[in-house]
Amino acid sequence: MATPSGTRDLSASRIVFLVVAAAAPMAALVGVVPLQCALGNGAGAPGAFVIAGLVLLCFGVGYAAMARRITNTGGFYTFICRGLGRTPGVAAAFVALIAYSAVGLQLVGGFGYFMQITFAQVGVSVPWEVFTALGVAASGILSYRRIDLSAKVLGTLMVCEIGVLVILDFAVVGRRGTDALPLESFQPGTVFTAGLAVSLSRRPSWDSATPGG
Numbered sequence: 786m787a788t789p790s791g792t793r794d795l796s797a798s799r800i801v802f803l804v805v806a807a808a809a810p811m812a813a814l815v816g817v818v819p820l821q822c823a824l825g826n827g828a829g830a831p832g833a834f835v836i837a838g839l840v841l842l843c844f845g846v847g848y849a850a851m852a853r854r855i856t857n858t859g860g861f862y863t864f865i866c867r868g869l870g871r872t873p874g875v876a877a878a879f880v881a882l883i884a885y886s887a888v889g890l891q892l893v894g895g896f897g898y899f900m901q902i903t904f905a906q907v908g909v910s911v912p913w914e915v916f917t918a919l920g921v922a923a924s925g926i927l928s929y930r931r932i933d934l935s936a937k938v939l940g941t942l943m944v945c946e947i948g949v950l951v952i953l954d955f956a957v958v959g960r961r962g963t964d965a966l967p968l969e970s971f972q973p974g975t976v977f978t979a980g981l982a983v984s985l986s987r988r989p990s991w992d993s994a995t996p997g998g
Contacts, residue, residue: 811946816895825984828969832976833984896920 821830848864857863861881866874897917904911927935958965969975 810950812892812895814950815899816891821980821984825980826976826978827980828967829971829976829978829981830984831970832972833981835971836976837985893917893920893924 818830821827821833826833851864851867855863855867862874862878865877894913894917897913897915897920900916900920901911901913927938
Protein backbone atom coordinates (compact mmCIF):
# COMPACT_ATOMS: atom_id res chain seq x y z
CA MET A 786 0.00 0.00 0.00
CA ALA A 787 2.96 2.28 -0.47
CA THR A 788 2.32 5.50 -2.33
CA PRO A 789 4.16 6.36 -5.56
CA SER A 790 6.04 9.16 -3.84
CA GLY A 791 7.74 6.65 -1.57
CA THR A 792 5.99 7.60 1.64
CA ARG A 793 5.50 5.04 4.36
CA ASP A 794 2.72 2.48 4.14
CA LEU A 795 -0.63 2.80 5.86
CA SER A 796 0.30 0.64 8.84
CA ALA A 797 -2.02 -1.41 11.01
CA SER A 798 -1.75 1.12 13.84
CA ARG A 799 -2.86 3.93 11.53
CA ILE A 800 -5.80 1.86 10.35
CA VAL A 801 -6.77 1.38 14.01
CA PHE A 802 -6.61 5.14 14.50
CA LEU A 803 -8.87 5.65 11.48
CA VAL A 804 -11.44 3.14 12.72
CA VAL A 805 -11.50 4.35 16.33
CA ALA A 806 -11.64 7.98 15.19
CA ALA A 807 -14.62 7.09 13.01
CA ALA A 808 -16.37 5.83 16.15
CA ALA A 809 -16.24 9.47 17.32
CA PRO A 810 -16.33 9.16 21.14
CA MET A 811 -16.45 12.93 21.59
CA ALA A 812 -19.28 13.30 19.08
CA ALA A 813 -21.20 10.60 20.93
CA LEU A 814 -20.78 12.37 24.26
CA VAL A 815 -21.61 15.87 23.01
CA GLY A 816 -24.19 15.11 20.35
CA VAL A 817 -25.86 11.88 21.47
CA VAL A 818 -25.86 11.56 25.26
CA PRO A 819 -27.79 14.82 25.84
CA LEU A 820 -30.45 13.60 23.39
CA GLN A 821 -30.59 10.27 25.17
CA CYS A 822 -31.21 12.00 28.47
CA ALA A 823 -33.79 14.41 27.03
CA LEU A 824 -35.64 12.20 24.54
CA GLY A 825 -34.53 8.66 25.37
CA ASN A 826 -34.67 6.63 28.55
CA GLY A 827 -32.96 9.35 30.59
CA ALA A 828 -31.28 7.93 33.67
CA GLY A 829 -31.28 4.51 32.00
CA ALA A 830 -28.90 5.67 29.25
CA PRO A 831 -25.92 3.79 30.77
CA GLY A 832 -27.99 0.62 30.60
CA ALA A 833 -28.67 1.35 26.92
CA PHE A 834 -24.91 1.50 26.37
CA VAL A 835 -24.57 -1.96 27.94
CA ILE A 836 -27.27 -3.35 25.66
CA ALA A 837 -25.61 -1.73 22.63
CA GLY A 838 -22.27 -3.22 23.68
CA LEU A 839 -23.74 -6.72 23.87
CA VAL A 840 -25.34 -6.32 20.45
CA LEU A 841 -22.04 -5.14 19.00
CA LEU A 842 -20.26 -8.08 20.62
CA CYS A 843 -22.61 -10.54 18.93
CA PHE A 844 -22.34 -8.64 15.67
CA GLY A 845 -18.54 -8.57 15.87
CA VAL A 846 -18.33 -12.34 16.19
CA GLY A 847 -20.46 -12.87 13.09
CA TYR A 848 -18.69 -10.12 11.16
CA ALA A 849 -15.26 -11.54 11.95
CA ALA A 850 -16.37 -15.01 10.90
CA MET A 851 -17.72 -13.74 7.57
CA ALA A 852 -14.70 -11.50 6.97
CA ARG A 853 -12.46 -14.57 6.99
CA ARG A 854 -14.38 -15.98 4.01
CA ILE A 855 -15.43 -12.86 2.09
CA THR A 856 -12.82 -10.47 0.72
CA ASN A 857 -14.48 -7.54 -1.01
CA THR A 858 -14.41 -3.75 -0.83
CA GLY A 859 -18.21 -3.58 -0.98
CA GLY A 860 -18.51 -3.64 2.80
CA PHE A 861 -21.88 -4.54 4.24
CA TYR A 862 -23.47 -4.59 0.78
CA THR A 863 -21.41 -7.63 -0.13
CA PHE A 864 -22.10 -9.35 3.18
CA ILE A 865 -25.85 -8.81 2.93
CA CYS A 866 -25.91 -9.94 -0.70
CA ARG A 867 -24.10 -13.14 0.20
CA GLY A 868 -26.37 -13.83 3.16
CA LEU A 869 -29.80 -12.57 2.08
CA GLY A 870 -29.60 -11.90 -1.66
CA ARG A 871 -29.08 -9.00 -4.03
CA THR A 872 -32.39 -7.20 -3.38
CA PRO A 873 -31.87 -6.81 0.40
CA GLY A 874 -28.25 -5.86 -0.31
CA VAL A 875 -29.24 -3.04 -2.66
CA ALA A 876 -31.90 -1.85 -0.21
CA ALA A 877 -29.36 -1.82 2.63
CA ALA A 878 -26.87 0.08 0.48
CA PHE A 879 -29.52 2.68 -0.37
CA VAL A 880 -30.40 3.14 3.31
CA ALA A 881 -26.69 3.45 4.15
CA LEU A 882 -26.23 6.08 1.44
CA ILE A 883 -29.06 8.21 2.83
CA ALA A 884 -27.90 7.69 6.43
CA TYR A 885 -24.28 8.62 5.75
CA SER A 886 -25.33 11.68 3.76
CA ALA A 887 -27.50 12.79 6.67
CA VAL A 888 -24.69 12.17 9.15
CA GLY A 889 -22.29 14.18 6.98
CA LEU A 890 -24.67 17.16 7.01
CA GLN A 891 -25.14 16.77 10.76
CA LEU A 892 -21.41 16.71 11.42
CA VAL A 893 -20.50 19.77 9.38
CA GLY A 894 -23.45 21.71 10.82
CA GLY A 895 -22.58 20.63 14.35
CA PHE A 896 -18.94 21.58 13.83
CA GLY A 897 -19.92 25.09 12.81
CA TYR A 898 -22.38 25.41 15.69
CA PHE A 899 -19.99 24.37 18.44
CA MET A 900 -17.11 26.39 16.98
CA GLN A 901 -19.35 29.46 16.99
CA ILE A 902 -20.20 28.86 20.66
CA THR A 903 -16.53 28.33 21.54
CA PHE A 904 -15.38 31.56 19.90
CA ALA A 905 -18.33 33.49 21.35
CA GLN A 906 -17.13 32.60 24.85
CA VAL A 907 -13.94 34.58 24.22
CA GLY A 908 -15.78 37.50 22.67
CA VAL A 909 -15.29 36.65 18.99
CA SER A 910 -18.46 36.63 16.90
CA VAL A 911 -18.20 34.55 13.73
CA PRO A 912 -21.17 33.04 11.83
CA TRP A 913 -21.41 29.28 12.10
CA GLU A 914 -21.53 29.03 8.30
CA VAL A 915 -17.92 30.22 8.15
CA PHE A 916 -16.69 27.43 10.43
CA THR A 917 -18.79 24.89 8.54
CA ALA A 918 -17.21 25.98 5.25
CA LEU A 919 -13.74 25.75 6.77
CA GLY A 920 -14.49 22.27 8.07
CA VAL A 921 -15.69 21.12 4.65
CA ALA A 922 -12.58 22.62 3.03
CA ALA A 923 -10.27 20.91 5.52
CA SER A 924 -11.99 17.57 4.96
CA GLY A 925 -11.68 18.01 1.21
CA ILE A 926 -7.96 18.77 1.44
CA LEU A 927 -7.29 15.76 3.67
CA SER A 928 -9.36 13.54 1.39
CA TYR A 929 -7.39 14.71 -1.63
CA ARG A 930 -4.06 14.13 0.08
CA ARG A 931 -2.59 10.73 0.95
CA ILE A 932 -4.58 8.66 3.40
CA ASP A 933 -1.60 8.29 5.73
CA LEU A 934 -1.77 12.06 6.32
CA SER A 935 -5.42 11.75 7.33
CA ALA A 936 -4.44 8.92 9.65
CA LYS A 937 -1.87 11.12 11.38
CA VAL A 938 -4.31 14.01 11.80
CA LEU A 939 -7.11 11.78 13.04
CA GLY A 940 -4.76 9.96 15.38
CA THR A 941 -3.64 13.22 16.97
CA LEU A 942 -7.19 14.51 17.33
CA MET A 943 -8.39 11.18 18.72
CA VAL A 944 -5.72 11.17 21.44
CA CYS A 945 -6.73 14.72 22.37
CA GLU A 946 -10.45 13.96 22.55
CA ILE A 947 -9.96 10.80 24.59
CA GLY A 948 -7.73 12.83 26.94
CA VAL A 949 -10.54 15.38 27.34
CA LEU A 950 -13.03 12.62 28.11
CA VAL A 951 -10.72 11.02 30.67
CA ILE A 952 -10.23 14.38 32.42
CA LEU A 953 -14.00 14.91 32.43
CA ASP A 954 -14.58 11.45 33.91
CA PHE A 955 -12.09 12.04 36.71
CA ALA A 956 -13.57 15.47 37.39
CA VAL A 957 -17.12 14.10 37.65
CA VAL A 958 -16.13 11.14 39.83
CA GLY A 959 -13.90 13.35 41.96
CA ARG A 960 -16.74 15.77 42.61
CA ARG A 961 -19.67 13.36 42.94
CA GLY A 962 -17.92 10.27 44.26
CA THR A 963 -19.92 7.06 44.07
CA ASP A 964 -23.03 9.12 43.31
CA ALA A 965 -21.61 9.55 39.80
CA LEU A 966 -22.13 5.82 39.20
CA PRO A 967 -25.67 5.04 40.46
CA LEU A 968 -26.72 1.42 40.20
CA GLU A 969 -30.27 2.59 39.48
CA SER A 970 -29.17 3.39 35.92
CA PHE A 971 -28.84 -0.33 35.24
CA GLN A 972 -32.06 -1.49 36.86
CA PRO A 973 -34.63 -2.92 34.41
CA GLY A 974 -37.29 -0.48 35.57
CA THR A 975 -35.01 2.42 34.65
CA VAL A 976 -33.54 1.05 31.44
CA PHE A 977 -36.61 -0.48 29.79
CA THR A 978 -38.76 2.61 29.54
CA ALA A 979 -40.63 4.20 26.64
CA GLY A 980 -37.52 6.02 25.46
CA LEU A 981 -35.22 2.99 25.21
CA ALA A 982 -35.74 2.68 21.45
CA VAL A 983 -34.67 6.31 21.02
CA SER A 984 -31.51 5.76 23.06
CA LEU A 985 -30.59 2.61 21.15
CA SER A 986 -31.18 4.27 17.79
CA ARG A 987 -28.72 7.06 18.63
CA ARG A 988 -25.59 4.94 18.40
CA PRO A 989 -23.36 6.77 15.85
CA SER A 990 -20.47 4.37 16.23
CA TRP A 991 -22.30 1.15 15.36
CA ASP A 992 -21.53 1.11 11.67
CA SER A 993 -19.00 3.89 11.34
CA ALA A 994 -16.53 1.95 13.46
CA THR A 995 -16.60 -0.94 11.03
CA PRO A 996 -14.56 -0.83 7.83
CA GLY A 997 -16.80 -0.84 4.81
CA GLY A 998 -19.86 -0.05 6.93
